[in-house]
Amino acid sequence: EVQLVESGGGLVKPGGSLRLSCAASGFIFSNAWMSWVRQAPGKGLEWVGRIKSKADDGATGYAAPVEGRFTISRDDSKNTLYLQMNSLKTEDTAVYYCATGHVTHGYLFDYWGQGTLVTVSS
């Protein structure tokens, strides 16, 4: 059974930093493209960024609102995905989900974690 468990959320002041983790199990993590998707309170879903598998060069890509501030990385030896968030803004407040890319397309999200809440407020 695929499981994704996010952690690391919390309250942070504007301009601060936070690192989220996503522990994966039940599938071959090293083969998977992984994404972060967020959802502001009461709002819809917004793709944040993704990291390819190392076999597919391990490249990262980001949505415009977070480019240059957020960094996605992975540790395949620990089956863990990370999201380093710097220079946080109030508009980054959201539940952050990690999601697996489907075997047919990396931007198709077939499994999701339960999410972790990030609140950016002074």
Next chain:
Amino acid sequence: EIVMTQSPATLSVSPGERATLSCRASQSVSSNLAWYQQKPGQAPRFLIYGASTRATGIPARFSGSGSGTEFTLTISSLQSEDFAVYYCQQYNNWPPTFGQGTKVEIK
């Protein structure tokens, strides 16, 4: 980026009735369109991809259709567990983008 527009924002349906949800893309996404279901306090659930292919374990009462810019999700006979918010998502162009959601509520 491609803008996805869903309608209606809220759909009131009685249990057992059919629900039809629409999703429009600002430019063609071919058949690279997915649907997700989200219940309060839960993560999204993967329902349909390729505009019409049900994901593993999804009941046959869920069906998708369309191509290009116009797509439809149909729930043939609403069950109590189907009342939720539904999102469409295009994955034809980078970045992947979602619609704003349609809430299916009990009439």
